Amino acid sequence: MNVLIMEISDFRKKKITVMGLGLHGGGIGVIRFLVSAGAKVTVTDLKSKKELEASLNKLKDLVGIEYVLGEHRKADFLNAEMVVKNPAVPWTNEFIQLALGKNIPVEMDSGLFFKLCKNKIIGVTGTRGKTTTASLICEILRAAQRNPVKVGIAQVSVLDKLHELKNDSIVVFELSSWRLSALGRAGRSPEIAVFTNIFQDHLNYYAGVEEYLQDKKYIFSHQKKADVCVVNWDDEKLRNLEQEIPSRLVRFSKSKLEGEQVVYLAQDSLWANWDGQAEKIMDTAEIKIKGAHNVSNILASIGVAKVLGIEREAIKKGVRAFSGLPHRLEFVRELGRVKYYNDTAATSPDGAISSLNSFTENLVLIAGGSDKNLDMRELAKAIKQKTDRVIFLKGEGTEKIIAELRKLGEDKNFAVVDSMEKAVALARDLAKSGDVVLLSPGTASFGLFVNEFDRGDKFKLAVNSLSLKTKKLEKA
Numbered sequence: 001m002n003v004l005i006m007e008i009s010d011f012r013k014k015k016i017t018v019m020g021l022g023l024h025g026g027g028i029g030v031i032r033f034l035v036s037a038g039a040k041v042t043v044t045d046l047k048s049k050k051e052l053e054a055s056l057n058k059l060k061d062l063v064g065i066e067y068v069l070g071e072h073r074k075a076d077f078l079n080a081e082m083v084v085k086n087p088a089v090p091w092t093n094e095f096i097q098l099a100l101g102k103n104i105p106v107e108m109d110s111g112l113f114f115k116l117c118k119n120k121i122i123g124v125t126g127t128r129g130k131t132t133t134a135s136l137i138c139e140i141l142r143a144a145q146r147n148p149v150k151v152g153i154a155q156v157s158v159l160d161k162l163h164e165l166k167n168d169s170i171v172v173f174e175l176s177s178w179r180l181s182a183l184g185r186a187g188r189s190p191e192i193a194v195f196t197n198i199f200q201d202h203l204n205y206y207a208g209v210e211e212y213l214q215d216k217k218y219i220f221s222h223q224k225k226a227d228v229c230v231v232n233w234d235d236e237k238l239r240n241l242e243q244e245i246p247s248r249l250v251r252f253s254k255s256k257l258e259g260e261q262v263v264y265l266a267q268d269s270l271w272a273n274w275d276g277q278a279e280k281i282m283d284t285a286e287i288k289i290k291g292a293h294n295v296s297n298i299l300a301s302i303g304v305a306k307v308l309g310i311e312r313e314a315i316k317k318g319v320r321a322f323s324g325l326p327h328r329l330e331f332v333r334e335l336g337r338v339k340y341y342n343d344t345a346a347t348s349p350d351g352a353i354s355s356l357n358s359f360t361e362n363l364v365l366i367a368g369g370s371d372k373n374l375d376m377r378e379l380a381k382a383i384k385q386k387t388d389r390v391i392f393l394k395g396e397g398t399e400k401i402i403a404e405l406r407k408l409g410e411d412k413n414f415a416v417v418d419s420m421e422k423a424v425a426l427a428r429d430l431a432k433s434g435d436v437v438l439l440s441p442g443t444a445s446f447g448l449f450v451n452e453f454d455r456g457d458k459f460k461l462a463v464n465s466l467s468l469k470t471k472k473l474e475k476a
Contacts, residue, residue: 020086029157087178111182126196140318291358344456349379352442368398369443380404397443424462
């Protein structure tokens with residue numbers, strides 16, 4: 001079954017082991033698809049039944065599934081006809097290697113989707129901005145009545161979305177480095193690829209940035225000459241990949257670009273050079289979402305729209321309709337002239353730096369958490385420059401940030417707490433009228449939280465539980 005093209009009927013009566021139910025929704029989508037296709041499914045996960053309760057509840061209507069929870073059994077990998085692994089499980093995992101050693105196909109949801117999908121696929125990757133860019137593309141396609149289907153965007157599942165596709169559907173697929181690794185093995189890339197940027201990330205999974213980038217490059221490495229790759233020309237590492245890209249190149253930048261098929265920012269307006277003409281798309285004043293980094297995300301989405309021949313008015317309508325996403329510079333509330341923003345999706349230092357630079361107001365920052373083996377020097381510099389009021393969430397990543405702050409001469413005792421409720425309560429006490437309280441961790445969430453979305457939800461719950469009675473607010 002490990003072929004370039006597959007049919008859903010190929011799964012009927014096949015004995016398939018799903019490794020990793022997880023809590024983000026991807027495992028649920030895989031299982032629902034396989035059961036509907038008539039496969040005999042075994043689900044195995046190291047987490048316990050109690051830990052996986054939220055996901056299991058969403059599968060209660062399905063019958064015939066065997067669950068092996070709290071452990072992995074060798075037999076489930078050696079006796080299967082296919083293994084479908086969770087994206088976060090490395091290919092070097094001992095159970096995955098057992099299956100591969102017996103020539104049992106090991107797949108991921110992304111690889112299977114590309115083998116089964118007959119529709120045009122727009123794939124979006126990058127260390128930062130891929131969720132926002134993919135969502136913006138969907139808004140523009142919707143405004144142009146192009147019938148977009150979201151796949152893998154944030155917590156949107158993958159394989160079960162195949163049943164939603166119509167003949168005219170256009171798939172917009174957010175592709176992490178992990179999901180791209182499966183495309184590399186499958187020899188597939190999307191017809192339209194978008195590469196937003198590359199920063200250090202997931203170095204607890206990869207040996208280094210180059211290994212991480214190697215998986216990212218599968219977004220374009222198997223493209224054909226007639227396909228398109230939309231690339232951030234402000235990113236030096238991406239510019240250096242030009243000779244490796246086999247498809248047509250569309251460049252975007254926050255500085256004016258010359259040439260054909262380019263999208264750029266100039267004089268507070270977004271422009272596109274296409275078919276020998278420079279066309280003003282819209283003014284930056286029309287953009288609803290905060291942050292200079294989001295201008296890049298909008299430019300990337302405009303590049304895709306131009307490739308698809310979408311008219312300027314539909315592009316403007318789509319961008320204007322986009323007011324942001326949960327957990328990404330998400331405005332939560334204003335209380336006593338203090339605004340609260342949730343940016344829990346900033347799980348890397350570069351993400352938190354972008355978030356810090358999105359505000360001109362005085363900041364009270366909630367940051368820190370667990371470590372992904374990332375360098376925290378630049379984040380420490382940004383924190384020192386932007387605020388002296390920081391509350392840290394307990395974790396090894398926090399210890400690294402504080403160590404870097406100490407090297408910069410910050411010798412005060414930093415507040416380190418072990419719950420979001422404590423962090424928000426302390427931030428409330430530190431905030432003055434006109435300030436912004438910002439959750440932008442710059443680290444991973446494991447340890448104190450189920451995942452980054454749980455971290456953001458707990459922040460919003462704590463913020464929405466605040467009342468004016470709980471603090472005597474300082475006057476402006």
